[in-house]
Amino acid sequence: MSRGAAAWIASSVALALLAALAAFAPRHALDWQPARALAEPWRAWTAAFVHWTPWHLAANAIGCAVVAAFGWAAQVPPRAALAWVVAWPLTHVALALQAALVSYGGLSGVLHAGVAIAAWHLLQHSPGRTRALGALVLAGLAVKIVLEVPWRAPTQTVPGWDFPVAPLAHATGALAGLLCAALGDALTRKHP
Numbered sequence: 001m002s003r004g005a006a007a008w009i010a011s012s013v014a015l016a017l018l019a020a021l022a023a024f025a026p027r028h029a030l031d032w033q034p035a036r037a038l039a040e041p042w043r044a045w046t047a048a049f050v051h052w053t054p055w056h057l058a059a060n061a062i063g064c065a066v067v068a069a070f071g072w073a074a075q076v077p078p079r080a081a082l083a084w085v086v087a088w089p090l091t092h093v094a095l096a097l098q099a100a101l102v103s104y105g106g107l108s109g110v111l112h113a114g115v116a117i118a119a120w121h122l123l124q125h126s127p128g129r130t131r132a133l134g135a136l137v138l139a140g141l142a143v144k145i146v147l148e149v150p151w152r153a154p155t156q157t158v159p160g161w162d163f164p165v166a167p168l169a170h171a172t173g174a175l176a177g178l179l180c181a182a183l184g185d186a187l188t189r190k191h192p
Helices: 003-022 043-049 054-074 078-097 108-125 128-147 167-190
Strands: none
Touching: 003 043, 003 054, 003 078, 003 108, 043 078, 054 108, 078 108, 078 167, 108 128, 108 167, 128 167
């Protein structure tokens, strides 16, 4: 296994384990609250670990496994894992764009960042069909985000989920992931 794939999988496992451990902590001390962002900046990281229900945690734990497998299959380099770590707090800080969102918790935004980073890597660094797969995943991600209408409301009730979904987190995560992946590539080209 490459160093990049190992770092990617380690990041995925760490996210899932920390989310499981946070189930025993008070949510109000860890969730993203824009009003407390400057006084309590750690929330930009800890918000990913807060889950509102056991189903919410289980779904995101499965998401961690899927994103881990995608990054491994894409053979992402170490800079992709670093881009994912950098995109993580940016995903939550950008939620301040929706002033009515007073609280947020969950891994879904960070997982969207991971998907965007791995797909970017495929698009930029793979041959033929694999490159096309990266483009298809990014296009599918964009369609999903638009269909979720993240600008409509800070949280939305989605049939089948037992917690309110914050679609803006998916959009901010994907955007943060793309920006961090592109920056990582640019810096690598400048300083090989």
